[in-house]
Amino acid sequence: MTRADLAAIAPEVLLAAAGCLVLLLEAFAPGLRRAFTALSVLAAAGAGWLAWELAPGPAFGGLLVADRLTAVGSLIVLSSAALALLASQGYLVRERILGGEYHALLLWGACGMLLMLRANELLTVFVSLELLSLCLYALAAFDRKVVIGSEAAIKYFLMGAFASAFVLYGIALVYGATGSTFLEPIADSLLAGAASPWLGTIGILLLVGGFGFKMSVAPFHAWAPDTYQGAPSPFVAFLSVAPKAASAFVLIRVLATVFPEALGTRWPAVVASLAVLSMVVGNLLALVQKDLKRMLAYSGVGHMGYLLIPLAGLDLGPAGVSTLTAAGAGSSWTPVLVYLAAYALMNAGAFAVVGMLYDRPGEQHLISDLSGWGYRFPLLGLALTVCMLSLGGIPPTAGFIGKYLVFLHAVEHGQTWLALVGVATSIVGVFYYLRVVYVLYMKEEVKAPAAGLVIDGWGKAAVVLAALGTLALGIFPAWLLDLL
Amino acid sequence: MATVLELLLGNTLTRLVFFPALAALPLLFVRRDAVRFVKLYTLIVSFAELGFAVQYAAAHLVGGRFEAATDGAFPWISRYGISYHLVADGISQPLVLLSALLLPIVVVASWRGIERHWREYAISLLLLTTGVLGTFLAFDLFLFYVFFEISLVPMYLIIGIWGGERRIYAAVKFFLYTMVGSLLMLVALLWMAWSYASLAGEWSFAYADLLRLDLPLGVQIWLFAAFALAFAIKVPMVPLHTWLPDAHVEAPTGGSVILAGVLLKLGTYGFLRFALPLFPHAAEAAKPLLVGLAVTGIVYGALVAWVQEDMKKLVAYSSVAHLGFVMLGLLAVDLIAWQGALVQMVNHGLSTGALFLLVGMIYERRHTKKFADLGGLARAMPVFAFFLVFSALASVGLPALNGFVGEFLILVGSYRTLGWPVVVATFGVVLAAVYLLKMVGDTVWGPVRDEANRTVPDLDAREIAALVPLAVLMLWIGVAPRPFLEPSRPALEETLARYQARIEAPAPEVALVRAPEAPVGVAEVAP
Secondary structure, three states: OHHHHHOOOHHHHHHHHHHHHHHHHHHHHHHHHHHHHHHHHHHHHHHHHHHHHOOEEHHHOOOEEEOHHHHHHHHHHHHHHHHHHHHHHHHHHHHOOOOHHHHHHHHHHHHHHHHHEEEEEEEHHHHHHHHHHHHHHHHHOOEEEEHHHHHHHHHHHHHHHHHHHHHHHHHHHHHHHHOOOHHEEEHHHHHHHHOHHHHHHHHHHHHHHHHHHHHHOOOOOOOOHHHHHHOOHHHHHOOHHHHHHHHHHHHHHHHHHOOOOHHOOOHHHHHHHHHHHHOOOOHHHOOOOHOOOOOOOOHHHHHHHHHHHHHOOOOOOOOOOOOOOOOOOOOOOOHHHHHHHHHHHHHHHHHHHHHOOOOOOOOEHHHHHHOOOHHHHHHOOOOOOOHHHHHOOOOOOOHHHHHHHHHHHHHHOOOOHHHHHHHHHHHHHHHHHHHHHHHHHHHOOOOOOOOOOOOOOHHHHHHHHHHHHHHHHHOOOOHHHOOO | HHHHHHHOOOHHHHHHHHHHHHHHHHHHHHHOOHHHHHHHHHHHHHHHHHHHHHHHHHHHHEEOOEEEEEEEEEEHHHHHEEEEEEEEOOOOHHHHHHHHHHHHHHHHHHHHOOOOOHHHHHHHHHHHHHHHHHHHOEHHHHHHHHHHHHHHHHHHHHHHHHHOOOOOHHHHHHHHHHHHHHHEEEEEEEHHHHHHHHHHOOOOEEEEEEEEEHHOOHHHHHHHHHHHHHHHHHHHOOOOOOOHHHHHOOOOOOHHHHHHHHHHHHHHHHHHHHHHHHHHHHHHHHHHHHHHHHHHHHHHHHHHHHHEEEEEEEHHHHHHHHHHHHHHHHHOOOHEEEHHHHHHHHHHHHHHHHHHHHHHEEEEHHHHHHHHHHHHHHHHHHHHHHHHHHHHHHOOOOOOOOOHHHHHHHHHHHHHHHHHHHHHHHHHHHHHHHHHHHHHHHHHOOOOOOOHHHHOOOHHHHHHHHHHOOOOOOHHHHOOOHHHHHHHHHHHHHHHHHHHHHHHOOOOOOOOEEEOOOOOOOOOOOO
């Protein structure tokens, strides 16, 4: 390990150290508990800065890579972490579970994700996957009083363990077929025809399945609604975005190794069918949900379907197969990253509002409970409306720009039919997102807000940042596009 | 930054479009019970907006004709050749002026009619104005699409929050119908931009660039279908009109006025500006179908209006018939018919707007819109009766009022190119007289069916103030139409010449982009 290697993992080191610090303070200076949120957000911001300043290129002998795309990916993960942390303060106080473990686990989870999205080697991918997964399992069960929360965490853990096993087995098979765990040699070996095609194919299918699970792509989505419903809402703002972003990076890299034409046209078909299935299943099931968190979970399945559209016509720009730099205008990275950024903002905003407006976690979060609350909570109502419109893909919001780029990518790559499927399911989506808006503003109040709600400055800050960010990205998308 | 300020402070289209939205921002911080302040503020803003629109139009009315005016094109998402480019020409100016005129009228008319959440109402109204003005002025198709969609949300809120009993159903239906069409249009638009990019080697969503794209007929048909569907839903053309009666009946008065006066014009404007000029060959091929639908709409709308027992429903169906005339004129592709269609768009906004206002006024007093409860109102409400008869006659197309000018020009112009279907459409004029006079007869005249009708208070000064400008314009256009027709002529002539030059040559076998300077019709194959 050289000095340069150490510098290359500075963001991760900072996050891990901040997590330890919070944990130590929890043990030795519990009086400082209320400062943990500020401390962890600062750590996330610092890590973001470090990730942005990271020297491009490989580190640890090629185990990790860094470039502009991973920098943007890191920022997406970290802003989602920061928004979740901000939104958590009031929630943790209200539920009387404020403690350093929460912040530490969240920071470590983010650390695992940063590693994973920069990993260029399959075992590194696996190790970082485990790091982030264990943190997320624990966080899902963080509110021990809530029975349904433990149930959610157990479901997530059992299925997640299966998925991890899939990933590991896939890695083993790919290694058996090609003799390497580094992505470029795998691609070369597959291209050269030296590898056993069956072993390699099964291995990569297993990998796709494993990461499809983390991204809650249909048909690997069954865990998401139950877990979202039971887990602490502000944490779901993180759970529903950041692991998906990191997994999308790995998925693109893995797919890039098998997409060259020499390997036939079946891979695009596999990804396209996953995309269609996710869009259809996610949106249709979201349509019938009465529980806001479950609705957002299914809608998230649909959003991952949209995200897969560019992967079905994977195009990594002029630079070639699996180099990860040089994103041209037609590159698949652009729609994926913009979509993720949009999704991070709008979903975080929505879950932050859910966390503040629904007391008694674990019970149902009925959409109808919000009836007429748009006037009672003008700020939260407006922010939730912006997030819903953005999730529905209505301009001038980030969600629209994301959809625009995804559909444009499909049209550009001769997959107009995928864009049409996307359009059809978007209309279904608009229907249920609008339901939240009309419940907020067009229905008479059916239920007075509970007395114990905590709507604090931190939470409001998270919501306002998410909503303004959604609008800003929708009105000035060039700002993000120019980075890519 | 300096440019932004210059654009916002000068006599520019940017100021015209964004002033209402920016003026809505402070309302977010106003106390919710300061209703009186909110009303006055909104009124001042709406008059200022009308002033800006008039000032801009006056500055670009040269020798009695509107010259094309713009703030310039600014790169917005340069990576995809998307720019912020607003242009006002003879086609958009009348519609912009109409929208700006209806805004203060709607504010005045909503003074008492809107009883709850006035602050939110004002915000929705102002955002809606920004949306529709942007749609009429955008000369970049991406920008157009964005404004087209932006105008949906405030209207959805206006119908859904301040509407009648079935308001949520109506609002959601309105939203979903429009969304279906516009999302397909988005895919078609992306397809066009991509073909342009692959032929010309650079991305562009600019109207002027995409006009140069010459596509094979097979492709044009699909793209035209997507655009036409989006606009036909908005117009609305039969059989896609079913959202309209629901939306109109449930919307509050102000919402109905804007919906009829402005939002429906987004559809006809879309045909005139985009669907026809961009895909002329496909439009020619689809003409029999569309003319058939337009004529069906005229007759069907009139017949359905005839049997209505509710004033608002009747006026709503009359919109279907009137917009059918506008579509007929547009499809005729003839200068006279187009002039008639354009002026008829304005006419419909004035007379139907006035009718909706009047329906709202009677509803505020009697809490009913049914003929069965009305009748004999003329005795207690002579002023109301005057305006109702006046607006109904304008809507019927009585000579010396505005409706006559539009319908006459449309019928004359389209008979030259379309022939016998126009004869059928002419029956629509007769039917309009039947159903509108029936409405007048059943409400202001006839037997007094309810004793309450004898003691209804007549219109007050505020209500008269809202109606007078509309009535004055109806009369003015009817008596002296020239100043309303001539300014738009150059823009219509140019669009028409381009269209005709395009259809003289057959659609190309393979997609190509015509050179910018080459005379229209001369094709040059791009790499």
